Amino acid sequence: MHILIIEDEKRNFNRLKRLLEEIDGTFRIDGPLASIVEAVEWLQAHPAPELIFADIRLSDGLSFDVLRRTAVPSPVIFTTAYDEYAIQAFKYNSFDYLLKPVKADELAAAMEKVRRASSPQTNGEEVRQLLEYMRQSNYRYRERFLLPYRDGYISVQVKDISHIALDERNTLLCLNNGTSETVPYSLDELESQLNPDVFFRANRQYLIHIDSILSINNWFNSRLKIRLKKYPDVEIIVSRERAAELKGWLDR
Numbered sequence: 122m123h124i125l126i127i128e129d130e131k132r133n134f135n136r137l138k139r140l141l142e143e144i145d146g147t148f149r150i151d152g153p154l155a156s157i158v159e160a161v162e163w164l165q166a167h168p169a170p171e172l173i174f175a176d177i178r179l180s181d182g183l184s185f186d187v188l189r190r191t192a193v194p195s196p197v198i199f200t201t202a203y204d205e206y207a208i209q210a211f212k213y214n215s216f217d218y219l220l221k222p223v224k225a226d227e228l229a230a231a232m233e234k235v236r237r238a239s240s241p242q243t244n245g246e247e248v249r250q251l252l253e254y255m256r257q258s259n260y261r262y263r264e265r266f267l268l269p270y271r272d273g274y275i276s277v278q279v280k281d282i283s284h285i286a287l288d289e290r291n292t293l294l295c296l297n298n299g300t301s302e303t304v305p306y307s308l309d310e311l312e313s314q315l316n317p318d319v320f321f322r323a324n325r326q327y328l329i330h331i332d333s334i335l336s337i338n339n340w341f342n343s344r345l346k347i348r349l350k351k352y353p354d355v356e357i358i359v360s361r362e363r364a365a366e367l368k369g370w371l372d373r
Contacts, residue, residue, distance in 0.1 A: 122145070122147075122148050122149070122171045122172060123148075123149045123151070123170045123171045123172075124141065124148055124149065124150045124151070124170055124171065124172045124173070124174065125150075125151045125152055125154070125163070125164075125170040125172070125173045125174070125195075126138065126150060126151070126152030126153050126154070126173075126174045126175075127152065127153070127154045127160045127173065127174065127175040127176060127179070127184055127187065128152060128153040128154070128155070128174070128175075128176045128200070129153070129155035129156065129176060129178075129179050129180045129309070129325070130176075130307055130309055131153065133176065133200070133221065133222075133223075133307070133309075134152060134153035136222065136223065137174060137200070137223055137228075138150050138152075140223060140225050140228050141228070141232075143225070144228070144229055144232055151163075151167075151170065155179065155180060156179050156180050156181045157179055157181050157182050157183075157184070157186050157187050157190075158181060158362070160175075160179075160184070160187045161187055161190050161191055164187070164191045164193055165191060169193055169194055169195045170195050171195060171196075172195060172196055172197075172198070172235055173193065173195045173196070173197045173198070174197075174198050174199075174200060174219075175187065175188075175197055175198070175199055175200070176199075176200050176201075176309060177199055177200070177201045177313060178309050178312050178313050178322070180322070180324070180325055180363075181362050181363060181366075182366070184199070196217075196235055196238065197217075198217045198218065198219060198231050198235070199217070199218045199219070200218070200219050200220075200221055200223060201218050201219070201220060201221065201313065217231050217234060217235075219231060221307075221309075221310060262314065262315055262316040263279060263314040263315055264278070264279050265277060265278050265279060266279075266294065266302070266304060268302050268303075268304065275302075277294060277296065277302055279315065279319075281296050281297055281298070282294050282295070282296060282297070282330055282333075283295050283296060283297050283329075283330055283333040283349055283350070283351045283352060284327055284328060284329045284330060284333055284349060284352070284355070284357075285308065285311055285320075285327065285328040285329075286301075286326060286327055287308055287325070287326045287327075291303050292304050292305075292306055292307065292308060292311070295352065297333070297351050298351075299351065308322070308325070308326075308327075308328055311328060312328060315328070318331075319331055319332075321367060321370050322363075323347060323357045323358075323359050323363065323367070324357070324358065324359060324360060324363065326357075327357050329347065329349070329357065331370075331371070333349050333350055333351065333352075334347055334348075334349065334350070334371075335348045335349055335350040335353070336348045337367075337371075340358060340359075342361060343361040343364060344358055344359060344360055344361055344364060345358070345359040345364045345367060346358055346359075347359060
């Protein structure tokens with residue numbers, strides 16, 4: 122079986138690839154494709170794979186847009202950190218999904234489901250409906266984090282977060298009071314848990330709170346540079362591809 126993996130975090134790709142190879146060592150696996158642009162270009166240049174694994178949140182948007190732009194006939198299994206309401210949408214629209222971190226037994230069950238499906242290809246209208254659902258539904262986004270602290274726990278309110286940063290192997294909640302707390306989630310997972318009207322994925326390293334922005338300036342090659350109110354020494358560069366989305370996010 123020829124499998125394509127659309128995923129923008131190498132460690133998630135490596136884990137999924139390893140689990141798939143444990144199921145069947147003959148699988149031919151391509152990837153990772155880390156963005157909508159990269160995935161669309163690959164699918165337009167190659168024969169359709171027999172199965173696609175797609176992370177919902179990519180560096181430049183939602184992976185549903187890949188399916189809309191290419192009308193790919195392959196069955197798709199999404200990897201996601203969305204809540205139960207989104208899961209109901211997947212079931213309703215006949216898509217399969219795996220919650221991160223992907224577990225071996227759940228992956229095996231999903232692969233068996235693909236093998237047994239009589240007509241596993243995706244449907245363009247289903248893609249459109251699912252994309253619309255994900256964008257319009259009233260999700261119960263995360264409002265706080267309960268984190269270990271000394272011999273107990275502390276509760277961190279989402280409203281108190283300036284930005285979230287990837288620091289080597291750690292994901293840090295950088296708070297408005299100047300302190301930071303480590304959380305056991307990837308930026309992809311946090312992006313799907315937090316309200317997209319409030320938090321913006323600036324690049325691979327940063328999620329920023331809308332109220333934390335001090336200034337936005339033009340930068341080289343049509344990029345943008347963000348300065349933060351509580352962290353004036355932090356400069357966040359937004360790519361040319363993401364710049365238009367940032368402007369739209371702020372201008373509504």
